[in-house]
Amino acid sequence: MHPARTQYPAGRGYLAACTLGLPAIATRDAVRADLERWATGTATAADYSASLERSRGHAATLLGTTPDRVATGSQVSVFTAVVAASAPAGAEVLCVDGDFSSMVAPFLARGELRVRHVPLDALADAVGPRTWLVAYSLVQSATGELADEASVARAARAAGALVMVDTTQATGWLPTDRLDADIVVCHAYKWLSAPRGAAFAAFSDRAIAELSPITAGWYSGTDPWASCYGPELHLSADARRFDVSPAWHAWAGAEPALAFAAGLDLDLVRAHDVGLANAFRARLGLEASDSAIVTWPDETGCELAALTAAGLVASGRAGRARVAFHLWNDEDDVELAADALAHRPAPLVVR
Template identity: 60%
Template structure:
């Protein structure tokens, strides 16, 4: 049970969203905060009026970088910015030594797998392991284990302690995708050699802002293969060749920002960096476990709940009831976030009258 103070804080946080009833799709796309909408609209107005400058956008990028660093527990100088998960994973893939072995999760989101498969011409091999046997698949040949902390298709949470212990024994590097975790699950990115996160899901930012964190070991091993002017030690003096002085910290991996998304991203991340994420986790896991109980399936301790629905019967019923859910890998998928309440849970269960329920 939440304390009165925690319940009040969560209610106050929910007031920052104008969420419609039955929106259970944070794992597909987050909803904007009122502050994000205001910042994005102000940017459009300023753009229309010809008053925005690169420095204005640069400030939004640095605010976002700092807020994300606070959220995941690393210094801001260990955070690089980008646009998509696959773009940032490609940095690690291009940096793998010729002939290296990379261990991935069987069925993980393709952005965590395809960049490594694309390196087959250099002898890079990808080993696919079930999530519950990921640690066992890490061996003496493994250069990197790359996995989503929370699986997109099922919401299953990786056994981080087991994976890190196996990687430590063999010397393998670790790359964790935080896209389905950051924003509801407390995360310490400093435990991994590198992490990647797209902010448009649980962090409720505009699509097109993503982050890479880099630890000590990987800082010099990763190649800045996508370096442009924004990766310079001073971006504003790195706009023209013939040479560039790259930043000495993680900013050397920065991808030139898509300007309009960053003011809204800064507003969203500053909001989440100020939350008690453990309380958010307890709230969403509580709703998820109650749904499991009512559906007669094991409690999962997850924000994402899925169940088999190969013919989309359940997903069709939810959609007809005005509930926003999704279907992945032959399963119906729902996600509980900060804005959801027991009323959303009741709406969901009532839309599935044919399913067994324990209520």
């Protein structure tokens, strides 16, 4: 059992970190305190901004960079749209077949980009001289597969292409502080267990220089409180130029969540999570993997229904049952899930 399990009193049988994380006690308390301050009229914009800046620092730690290279926002798709809007007309964007829509849709919506989709294991080999950007999720949402990010980075650098990586299904259980990428985006409501609406992204020098801050607003200046009104355009020189006006209440909970995650040894978290996932895979007769997410075919939904009937929280994606193991889980959760599937009714055979 990971020592952090005591911070998650509702963790037993919760196998859905890949869908929605559970708040730690400190995060729950922070959200409750924020609601009380708001209700009593004692919440202030200055306090929210200070919390956001502390969160920016924790996000920088998780992504292995400095706060001046981190932008804050509310959704991965918004950061992706910034990149898509900056692509030259006709540019080639290389994506993974079946990747999450937030990493694909903004490029398709441009209508004038050449968007190619290839299997995950063919991504590095598919990079060519026409590739402007390689965009992919480090861990695939539907399957839990991990990308070979080092190979992709080498191929992209050789071709002069930008690299964009979504770590929403990775940061929190997998170390993401050594990625070779120009844009790293993450929504913190899954493995980082923050409230939904708190997202962040790290930008390289090249990305800061070449991408257009199309979401610029009052929070994209060096000092947001001096950037509230026109007619001038107020843009920070660093990654803050890509900031989106913060969803204050989400960041009140995100600050303790990100602080907690940034203080963990994520190599040990990975060993814990993957160890439980592989123990479950063994019970199902599946090969071991390097992912904390386990998926298997479930076209009829019977597998997910059996887990749900046993009081477990799991999910289904793309015709597959999906479970995930994280800090609040232990060997008992593996046994509960395996037993639920062992006792599921036999599938109905129609002759």
